[in-house]
Amino acid sequence: MPERYGPWARGYDLFRRWQRDGTWQRIFTELQARADAEELISWDLSIDSTVCQAHQQAAGARNRGSCRPRGRAASLSSRMTTVSDARTAA
Template identity: 60%
Template sequence: MGRGDLTNGQWARLEPLLPAGKKPGRPQTWTRRQLIDGIRWRTRAGAPWRDVPERYGPWDRAYDLFRRWQRDGTWKQIFVQLQAEADAKGLITWDVSVDSTIARAHQHAPGARKKGPSRRSLLAASTPSPTTTAWGARGAG
């Protein structure tokens, strides 16, 4: 078992929340626990999928499980269930604090303060008059 792998207690808590397998028959070569540990290793390390250590199974099997559960909402369902149970036990504090000194608009946001001359006045000043060209001659053409 690796340093960041699920403990037996964590696995016992997580296993009932996982969807039931649909395919009867031959047992899987790689257990779900190994594949989930591989997914957790990859997200924790930030490494490419192909770098998932072999002890977690083939990288493409871990990736396939991750994407399948991401698409069908399994990860979100597990998260919501664990969050609801933790909230019911009083393990989550829902204090929210917003400090307006850090909620600033970007300099190009609508209503941002302008410094110096306006953009229109700069464009008007840089546009040549219709009677002159870039070479200073009138109506050359």
């Protein structure tokens, strides 16, 4: 900051005061309104509704191993019949 403005802390205090009382927002709004009136701003919008979620372990959940339920294996009688099984049975 140039020395003619005094110590940097004074400039920072003024900046924060203007930020808190809305001076910067009013300046921005006025400049934006003028630019819009002169058609210097293009108001193209792009709206995306994509949702991205992290896996539960990424969020800190405990990793308890495999997702398969524990228990007995399926019996042979419940296994699916394939085409080759059907030919040998016939």
